[in-house]
Amino acid sequence: MFNVLFKKLDILIIRSFIGPFVITFFIALFVLVMQFFWLYMDELIGKGLSIWMIVQLLMYMSATLVPLALPLSVLLASIMTFGDMGENFELVAIKSSGISLLRFLAPLGVFILLVTGGAFVFNNNIIPVANLKALSLLYDVRNSKPTLNIKPDQFNNDIQGYSIRVGSKDEDGFTIHDIIIYDHTDMVGNNKVIIAKEGQMMPTADKQTLIFRLKDGWRYEENYKGGMHDAEYPQTRMHFAKWDKVFDLSSFNFTRSNQDLFKNAYQMMDVKQLYEVLDSFDRNSDMSYKAITSYVAPYMTFNNKLKEDSLLKIKLAGVKTPARAYDSSFLKLIPEDKRLVMMQTVSNNMRNLKALMDNNCLNEKLQKEKTMQFSVEFHRKFALSFACMLLFLIGAPIGAIIRKGGLGLPLVFAVVFFITFHILNITGEKLAKSSSLPPWAGMWMSTFIMAPIAIWLVITATNDSQIFNKELYLRAWRKVRGYFPSKKSALAK
Structure with missing residues (x-):
């Protein structure tokens, strides 16, 4: 009998959760997508994008x-489900039957565990492909030219090489x-000008060219035969009754970049893939440290060991010169005619060595930043799941404590806790990318901070605490206020 009861309760709790979970998931996803749309609206409007794009x-x-939408929907659906059960006294009836809250949470916990596993699979397999498609498409949209829009009394320079008014x-x-058209295609200034009283703009059917059918106009052209400093610039002037000026609009076409570049x-x-890249970064880092010695060796000759058969060592072995002490400067031991050359050589060597070390430090800094980015992304897939x-x-x-269903009070608590989680997550990510925290600590910081809160809330709900009961705090406030007599009662006395 108890097994049948438990099975019915398990089915009841899962059914009660799935409905709000699906609805809140699509609502949260819609809100996040609209946030993206409003963020990039200025870069999308006016680009001539098709509806399908x-x-x-x-x-x-x-x-x-x-x-991001999945954790928010889980949080909101959990509060709504248990709040609704608490408001309808279903939780009270279940607890009075001797079933603890933890046992009641167990089937839904298993379901959420499956959702967590599905979220990780989605983050690991679908998200990289979606990012590739989305970011490459967004890059092409942001770098595409806006559609040609020629407004009255304004010069338009959208067509390369032309200024049209x-x-x-x-x-x-x-x-x-x-109409006034300045032709700059020769790259020598306003040497070609077209003026017409009226005309028509006629784009072709394929939108690849734009035809200006001009009427009653003049064409002016200056020829620079002797160069820019020549005093004489012969000018040609031609009148036309009707003339078609054709503009190429192929540069306004939306083109897709090669996705392999991303x-x-x-x-x-x-x-x-992230693990393999991080492993290669570690190996390259070890090799770069070892390579510094070979970079420095040509400039630190005093530390080099000469081979036994080297010509310099053979010559030094035949020289018998007593050691000479110097009191103030080593330069006194060098002949005056060679001091300047020696100092220039030392200065050049130190300058080259400094440039080499600065370049190596810069490469190491960039490599470290890149390693942080890959490591943060590695931990993100686990942390968000x-x-x-x-x-x-x-x-x-x-939800079990507040005992309120619907989208009122549960939505308030859901937004508060999710914003707290999201802020902690973003803060930890920035601290990790700035090397203030290790990547694992930064990406799991929100979990480490909010896990004790979750444990405390579970214990509190199991013990039927009234921490979110408004009457509890009102009674406490009346009790505290009773110790302080009001002004009216003091005057009455």
Whole structure:
């Protein structure tokens, strides 16, 4: 009988959780995607992107935001589920049957454990591909030219090599008046100018070219035959009744970059690839330290050991010169005609050695920053996956304590705890990337700080504590206020 009861309770709690979990997940994902859209709106509008291209970008970005939306949905759904059960006295009935809160949490804990494992698989296999697609597409969008938009009484320089101004446009958007076109394609200034009273802008069907059909105008052209300093610049002036000026718009086409150029970034790798890259960084670091000795050796000749058969050592062996002491400066031992050459040689050697060491230190600094980025990404995949279990252990006891369902009070607690978790996570990541903390400590800092809170909340909910009960604090405040008589009672006395 108890086994049947437990099975029904397990099914009840899981069914009660799945509904809010799915709804809150898509709501959280939608909010995060809209946040991205508003952040990059200025760079997306006016680029002539098709609806399918925008849908692709939002779809890829949605996949990259799943690691953040999943813990938030787990937290909010946990508070809503247990808050609703507490509000309907279901938790009271279950506890009165002798079933503890921990036993009641067990089936949902197993379910969240599966969600945590699924989150890790998603972070490790799907996120790198989604990042590759999303970031490469976002890079192409941000670097694409805006669509050509020629406004009245403004010079437009969007078409390379040309500066175009129209005095006015008719309501049809094609007929233009008072046109001035400066042709800079020869790279010698305003040597070609086109002026027309009116005309029409006619883009071709494939949007590759733009035709200005000009009427009643003049073409001016100066020929620089003798160079920029020649005093005579012959000028040619031609009148036309009708003339078509064709502009190439192929540079406005949206082109995709080769995605292979982005594959070596840390965001595009799974755990295995990150581990291999970090291992290669460690080996290269060891080799760079060993290579410093070979770099310095040519400039530190006093420390070099001469071979037995070297010509210098043979010559030094035949010289018998007594040791000479010097009182103030070693330069006194060098002939005056060679001192300047010796000092220049030493100065050049020290300058070269300093430049070599500075370059090696810079490379080591860049390598360390790169190592930090890859190491942070390695721990991120584990930390954000485990966040689902952590926030569940926070949300479930909070819901059991506040005993309020719906999206009111549970949403407030969910937002507060998630923002706290997110701020701690971002702070730890920045501290790790700045080398203030080891990567593992920075990425797991939020977990280390909030895990004791989760344990305390579970213990508090198990003991039926009323820490979030408003009446508890109001009674305490009335009791404290009773020790301090008010002004009216003092005057009455």
